Amino acid sequence: MIGLKSADYWNSRKYLYLFVGPAIISLVLIVILPTIFLWYVSFTSYDLGMGWEKRTFVGLQNFYFLISGQDREFWPSVIVSLEYMVISTVIEFILGFAIAILFNRKMIGKRLWMSCLLVPLTVTPAVVALMWKLMYNTEYGVINYILGFLGISVNWLSSSMALISVIIVDIWQWTPFVALILYAGLQALPQEPYEASMVDGASSLQVFRYITLPMMRPMITIAILLRSIDALKVFDTVYGLTQGGPGNATELLSLHIYRLGFQHTGWIGRSSAAAIVLLLFTTVLSTYLLRALRRDYKAGEGI
Template sequence: MSTPKAAGKTRETSGRSRHPHLTPYSLILPAFAVVFLLAAYSFFWLIQLSLTDLTFGQPFEEGVSVGLENYRWLLFHKSSTFWSAVRITGLHVSGTLVPELLLGLLIALLLSRKMRGNSIFTAALIIPIVLMPSMVGMVARLYFSYDGLINFFIETFFGAKFNWGGKDLALLAVILVDIWEWTPFFILIFLAGLQTLPPDPYEAALVDGASALQSFWHITLPLMTPLILTALVLRFMDVLRIFDVIFVMFGGGPGTATTTLPLYVYRTTLLAEDVGRGSAASVMLIILILASTFLLVRLRQRLSFQA
């Protein structure tokens, strides 16, 4: 049955149980089967669809294979707004991550001071994260309307009202909602990190007469770097996927002002009814997410080692 060599190998690693080399795999098998079967089957469909000229509503059998034409059109055709979607995705990602990171760090520092009510504060910060995004989007649609809550505060304090539904500010409105929802994510993670920092370096710095700012810059920040990167990677993946809030608030508009890649996929597949191009855009979005996450994880490992 088995070759002598294989049999020998088995003997070498055999322990108490009869098939130890199979045990770890057999434990993973159900998870693997469910996840990968479903994923593989869906990806198979997706890639198939991306190579056809199928329109939404046509039975699948009627799709004609067009090779890579859909990809070519998205990337190079002058009427394609794919690159605009990439650009807006970039703005969306950087516009949310940078302020969230900075605010998160600041507020975490603020909260890490010993004061009464801290546990209540952290509990309160959980709430925005767990709210239903589709409902958050609806609520935000009203809050950001011209006679809405946001403009009320801006008018009270600064005497002006903004057109959040316009092409210049719509993306900012979406970003502000995200900042409200997800800055607490950074706060909570950084707070957890700050509380586990070793006290010794600070005591040494105090002896050396370092200012608070200096010890933050030279001690806290380097120690926190791995944590900051982890949080960034996780949020990065998440922001790239955001669909519901934007869908509900502006549907990608006005014009293409809030059409990020997930919205682009939706608009192409279901509104423009172009399943071929929509699927091709999906494939590219997935590749983009996987590739950039891979790079970020790599980068994080590098930087963590240096730190």
């Protein structure tokens, strides 16, 4: 009997390894090994103007070059990235929550409206950038054409408006994503607390504040986590729309990494160091939000 149980155990483990193995191998090849290589290159002097065999180990010199201010564009790009992340995530959360609450009610044509809501998510970032670049055009763009009836003309991609413009594009494309996450959370909420609140005569504002928000905190944290990380590392939409310009008005850290490594200088070592900084930013942010998510789940279990 013991032998049979042991054989069954090892057979089950064998099938487990069979199914999980490809995923682990893919993770190692696509994520872990490139990350290790990135760390290694960040400690070297390698650039595109030299052969790989001529690289030298420079320790923390690349990181010092960035953090000490010798790279004058590094800290401004960090600030722009943080502004982009905070503003876009906050607005997307507010609009997404409002849309989710709207769809959570009975309404005519809900399926049609939800299908329309998904359209921005189906468009690739490169196409989104091209489409909005045409719409933002000061001479023949559709936005200024409409504003022209009010006697208004805006240079959307000027140095003073460029960051706002790319944030608007991000909001347009990713607010539906936040709305869908929060809508799924609203659909999964138990109805008993709402029925009890109706008996107690609670107002809509009280129901939202004391029932909906506390129960939705895990889903809110997930939505903010996913959008914050994605906003920190966004590249393609902003590059296609402004290429980081005018000047450095929209040069996010991800674009600065690209410019360091491939566009101007070819400093792969310094570019890798900047990529490590971005990796650390996203790791710290995700760790903090995941801990908050864990606390929310524990609080929910306590209730």
